[in-house]
Amino acid sequence: MDHLSPLDAAFLDIEDADPHASLAIASVAVVEGPAPSQDEFLAFLRAKLHVLPRARQKLVRVPLDLGTPGWEDDPAFTLAYHVRRTALPVPGGDAELSALVARIMGQRLDRDRPLWEYWVVEGLEDGRWAIVAKVHHCLVDGVGGTMLYDVLYGDAPPPEHAPDADPGLLALLGAVVTSPLRTARLVTSAVSGLVSLLGSLLPVHASSLFGPLGTARHYRIVRTSLAEVKEVAHAFGATVNDVVLAAVSSAYRAVLLARGERPDPESVRTMVPVSVRGDRRMDNQVSLRLAFLPVDSEDVVDALAAVHERFAALKEGNEAEAGHAVTELARHEPFAPLSWSIRLGAMLPQRSIVTVTTNVPGPRGPLDVLGRRIVEILPYVPIAVRIRTGIAVLSYADRLTLGITADYDSNPDVDVLAAALRDAFAALSVAAKARVTPSPPAATSRSRAGTARRRTRAARPGAAPR
Structure with missing residues (x-):
């Protein structure tokens, strides 16, 4: 079993100690329209799952915290559970998008499932749509999140496998x-x-x-x-x-x-x-x-x-x-x-x-998703x-x-x-x-x-x- 590093696990411990905290980070990719269908977007992500570390894995706590938590495959993993869909009210501007992001990020991720969610958001002004990528901080930091963009939407190679966190x-x-x-x-x-x-x-x-x-x-x-x-x-x-x-x-x-x-x-x-x-x-x-x-x-x-x-x-x-x-x-x-x-x-x-x-520092050049240009990327810190x-x-x-x-x-x-x-x-x-x-x-x-x-x-x- 692969284990989290102490630094990764610290974000879980801080969340456990603060009932008002949700220690997930996020980014919002605003994309030119039209929005893809749910089946089209699911197919896109399904083809990318093999390069996404921990996408199908959930946390396993070690009894009495005698070691850092580990990762194991989730036998009940269902991609559709992690990909949600919603729409903004008219006019679909910054105010409406910001309110949605605040609501999404105020909710904790389910510890019994892989610690990520993607939200496809329709109804942005100028015919645009957005992808809210929500990932627990124990999985990735900000720079790692940027690498994720380059892997998902660019031509960057898959991330390296993280070694076990306890070399002894x-x-x-x-x-x-x-x-x-x-x-x-x-x-x-x-x-x-x-x-x-x-x-x-x-x-x-x-x-x-x-x-x-x-x-x-x-x-x-x-x-x-x-x-x-x-x-x-x-x-x-x-x-x-x-x-x-x-x-x-x-x-x-x-x-x-x-x-x-x-x-x-x-x-x-x-x-x-x-x-x-x-x-x-x-x-x-x-x-x-x-x-x-x-x-x-x-x-x-x-x-x-x-x-x-x-x-x-x-x-x-x-x-x-x-x-x-x-x-x-x-x-x-x-x-x-x-x-x-x-x-x-x-x-x-x-x-x-x-x-x-x-x-x-985010992606230096423009990126596309399903043939649609990503116009901007908005960051979120917990x-x-x-x-x-x-x-x-x-x-x-x-x-x-x-x-x-x-x-x-x-x-x-x-x-x-x-x-x-x-x-x-x-x-x-x-x-x-x-x-x-x-x-x-x-x-x-x-x-x-x-x-x-x-x-x-x-x-x-x-x-x-x-």
Whole structure:
């Protein structure tokens, strides 16, 4: 029996500990019409099942959690059970699609069956239709989900088979004996990163952005041009991820101000997943970085400079490498204490992480399904353990799309967050175009960012047209 890795199993444990969480990730492929018949779509998926890991398998728990859960073939597997069909009410726009995605993702997947669902959605405006691909996080991470698109709708080869998750303590000792210097470097890097990571887990200043969750969700869509984001990154010597996080910072600042709360510099810490993928397996191969978002910055250009500095420093601090090392070492430890500690930790009221921001590079070229062009892909990230909002970012062809997940009851103003994101991207684009000459990287001087801010006063969030 193949077994989950400890990291894969952690997503099951977090879900078990939080009755209000559904730890499934999703993407929504919007496709040019007309929609295929149910039989046509089932035939398409049936022909692809042999390349989809775990498509016909269900979970098997090991008694007393003495090992990670395993996979076994589901003798009652029926493809039609996993492929649902629905239609949007008129006019079939973003509001109707977002409401449907929120309802679908608010429901947990059935643990007694393979952990995935596909929803064919008819009735989108302009004669389009959509595919909501819902997969439990224990099966795949964001990058793995992108690989799934390339396999299903492109010409990419099938994913590699994931090895058993428990190579044993002897394998770890063997690595120490055969590669002592490399092992020593890895341990040193991991210890250094863990010190930095633990320092990033101090409680944040209280705000309404985190706290207990309900089961219902909001979902909102924000779109921007990938080319314009790259232009901003180039103009300010930053990265695409820096630009996204600067816009996210500005958006959370707008929410706090709209709620009458002070945007304190230590009030919004985000968790940023980092891929550590080294092969084409579909399981979770991800670590994380933690950083405060500069919500105290009035100007989005200043926020970009701060984000660039902070994440450059985090890369040097080996936080992501430390997280990866811990999950790798966990493969060699008894699973029961690890599982119990994860469940206990998920039940405790964490006060360190306010939001999650995940940025995944999607398919670079356009894809087709059944001869119909996929127009755009919308991402969805789950929320749990007092994290009331999450933002997923996905690039596809020439477009960057953001999916906002929010707890329904505590975020009645989720549209403020979405609108502020649009404004922030627009303001950054205006600021980039207003720069006369290139300047050194944003991290070299906060004063240079201040100069750019003075040149582009009119480009502040809220002043630029959407």
